[in-house]
Amino acid sequence: MPAVSLINKARVIALVESGMSYGQVAVAMGIPKSTIYSIVQKWRREQTIVRRPGSGGRQVSTLAQDEALVSKIKRRPFATAASAAATTRFPGSTKTARRRIRTAGIRNYVAARKVRLTPRHKELRLGFALEHFVHDNDFWNRVVFSDEKTFQSSPNGRLRVYRPRNTRYEPQYVCSRGRPKRASHS
The missing domain is CATH 1.10.10 (Arc Repressor Mutant, subunit A)
Known part of the structure; x- marks a missing residue:
């Protein structure tokens, strides 16, 4: 359970001092009864609801x-x-x-990988799109696209990148590579 905010701790103290029981305050605030008890005891003992600084070690970096x-x-x-x-x-x-x-x-x-397209590749892709633009859904439902499986013989593993969430395909986080040398096997 997340820590109880100072505002909620102050509300707990106010409700207990107005005469409500620990159980009633727990139900009203949605906080466990044992936590209500701890907050009130700290208030009665130290007259404060502020946490003491943590007991962890000092931070190594500024x-x-x-x-x-x-x-x-x-x-x-x-x-x-x-x-x-x-x-x-x-x-x-x-x-x-x-x-x-x-x-x-x-x-x-893991970095997204994208093959670098040459102007010739872009031209061919645009030509394909324009040539087949006129076909309807019945035509495309009968088309099967297949991918080739490529194998890499170099010892390089997957390249990793530090990036914020949801930025996978932003250019600065994509690993651009040349056309792979392919070998087919039948």
Whole structure:
């Protein structure tokens, strides 16, 4: 359950002090009865509803270092978190660098791949579209398109890219490549 906001904590205190029971306040606010009890006890004990600072360790990077890391990834989305951390001299670990990048709303995805089209390819595609533009749905229902299966013999794995959500096909995040060398097998 998410943390109870300060406004809701103040409402809880006001409702309890107006005479409502913990159970009635819990039902009215949609907050568990045990949480209502904890809020009221803290109020009675410390006269405050504000949380104490967390007990976690200190943050290893400053806001400026975090921003430098994120801007490096935005400028070079195909870079790795480790290389961006090294070039920006990020003081934390690679795992911390990845966390800071993710907090900025940028995630690591497999890059979309797109074959670079030459002017000749574009001309041929436009010609095909114009030639078959006149056909109706009955014609297209009888057409079967098939894809060729290509195999890659290089050891390169899938290329990854850091990008915000829903930006898969934006040009800066797409891996453009030349026409593949194909070999057929029958």
